[in-house]
Amino acid sequence: MFDPTSADHRAALVDRLRRRWPDIAVADLVPLPMKGVAHDHLALPGLGLVVRVPRLSQWSMPAEAALVYQSEGFRRAAPSGVTPHLHMVLPPDELLLRGALVVDFVAGRAPRLPDELLALAQALAAIHRVPTIPPRRRPPLADHAPNPIAATVSLLDNHARFLAEDGVLPGVRQALTEQLAWAHALARTAETAAVSAPITLVATDTHPGNFLVGSDGIARFVDLEKVLYGLPAIDLAHATLYTSTQWDREVMATLDAGDLARFHQAYAEAVGPAAWGRLEPWVVPARRLTWLRTTLWAIRWRALAASDPDWSSDRIEPALIAHIQARVADFTAPATIERMRAELAC
Template sequence: MRARDPLPCVTAALTPPATRLTFRREMMNTEKCIAGGADMAALHRALIGYAGYTDIARDELEPMQAKGLFHAHVRIRGSATILRIPRVGSFGLPPAANLDYQSASFARAAESGHVPLLHATISPRQGIPWGALVISEIEGGAPSLPGGLPAIARALAALHSVPVPPSPERPPLPSNDDPVRATLDVIEAQARFLDDAGLAPDTRRQIDYELAGARRFAADVTGQDMPIALVGTDTHPGNFMMQPDGTAMFVDIEKMLYGAPAIDLAHATVYTSTMWDADVAAALNDDEVAAFYAVYFDALPRTLGDRIRPWCGPLRRFTWLRTTTWCAKWRVESQNGQAWSAAQHDPVYIASVRKRVDDYFDPETIARIRTGFDIGTSV
């Protein structure tokens, strides 16, 4: 993961007559918040039980700045590794199964050469309810856009070229033999939150129109040939880091599965993805998106590329709809104490997420994105 400055999660100042006990309680709550709900002392006790970490001191664990909703990260100073601490389970998995899944994801993706290496896993236990992964710390910084797009395209081509095992050997990673239907199922589940998401009438009208189109498309393409590959799913540019040699590394491996490569490509380039992370935010023009796809296909075996190419345009709309309906779910659930709520995160970070979601639901933003899907040469 990228080098990040420590950032406290609780920013409220202590005011007289705050007691020493109150101060200690505030600090404990802050540490648990920035460590994904885990206890820093428990993390240290678990870590020193592993070879290579027995001499790590408690103060060598350094919480890192929040960059995502689903994990916290703690640097292990002097080790070139970090602790990756889940806040919730991917795909609704319970803690132990989630840890097994994430461990397998790192192992499967390692062959691509574009992900951090997994060094150890810490099982769920008292003080570490979701367990933790010890992974390589990636030195580098956020990609610039559009300059970093070619490297991201090559990283995705490498990931999608990892051999796919026979179906019985794919678990614990999910395998979507019909990725369009599987993605539509995700969209439909998230769309149930639209009624309570406080959307403007024109916003809802446009989303409903796209939902109807997605349903028709899914019905029309049932049974058509679609290549299945190892995919990252959450491949927005903020989930990549640029190493000093210009290599892009995919660092947030929390939704790895076997599915449609075209969805990864869309999620790297649609507006709702490129504007998500404030460190990389940029609205791409059509030529920049087209150049990204060109680099990707140049890096792929031609036979695989020829099978992926026809799906790229239609699945850009699907990917945008998946993100947009997720934002409705987040807007509703973030108010009620979920693991991605302000109560569980740095409130400043949550405020920035809320601002982006507001933009994504602006009817003018949606109209502009949809027009791009209709006329863009990149599709």
């Protein structure tokens, strides 16, 4: 397994990178602070590049398939102008068990919320405005057409397998099971809805910590691991829910109803009245679906961190793992779940 703190591993990575950039030295490769559970990042400041080294696949994909998927996600999102460009793909080998991607280094900082919600709305609108290609050309990216609600519910069911774990309180299990029943009913309703749910390119993992705001005030989305064709309202929800705005250590914001209204207004202006008109009926149910998705993910993470070597908390920096554990405990606490149910009218 690649270790960014190992000088030998960095030297071996530089050997691979020299196929494209022959003049780089080991000293040019700078490990970046750990941000999440799925990747290590190393910067090449002189070239304006970052090496993304996967530690695991959040969708449990084989190494080669996950690398192809993520590289295609970067390519498909590039026309938005708010994502890093892909420069090189390093295949899996004995050092890089899951390969690596070399992408643009994005200079910036975490968004300051709620003040920079407008920038997040505009970035998401830019991604969602990327022309949607015909279904036959969408692979290898996942395609949630024709019913993105049903496709999302399928993901919820996968996460919900972990509700049976001993650490889940009975009241929490019951509340989330009730929400799953609602989600299944919504998926059935969506089959015959008068206004079908729109499909665009979506970023999926749009919590605010996955954006960087540059000195130009533009927010850029930097984690393209889960790009797919789905319901853009899911992205809007994941950018603004409590379980998202409280996830990243550098954000830790709580939004109110006025903040949310301003965010949606900025997005509506960016995509235009026609696109917003098709999406608006799905904005409220998408928030409830996405809250359920993030909460079930937290339960899944807690189970896998204790049982799956790929997800082991031993592989994450102590300060970050302590933060994640605190967030997961908060998101799955009975009081938080009841507060979120009240907020989402469920």
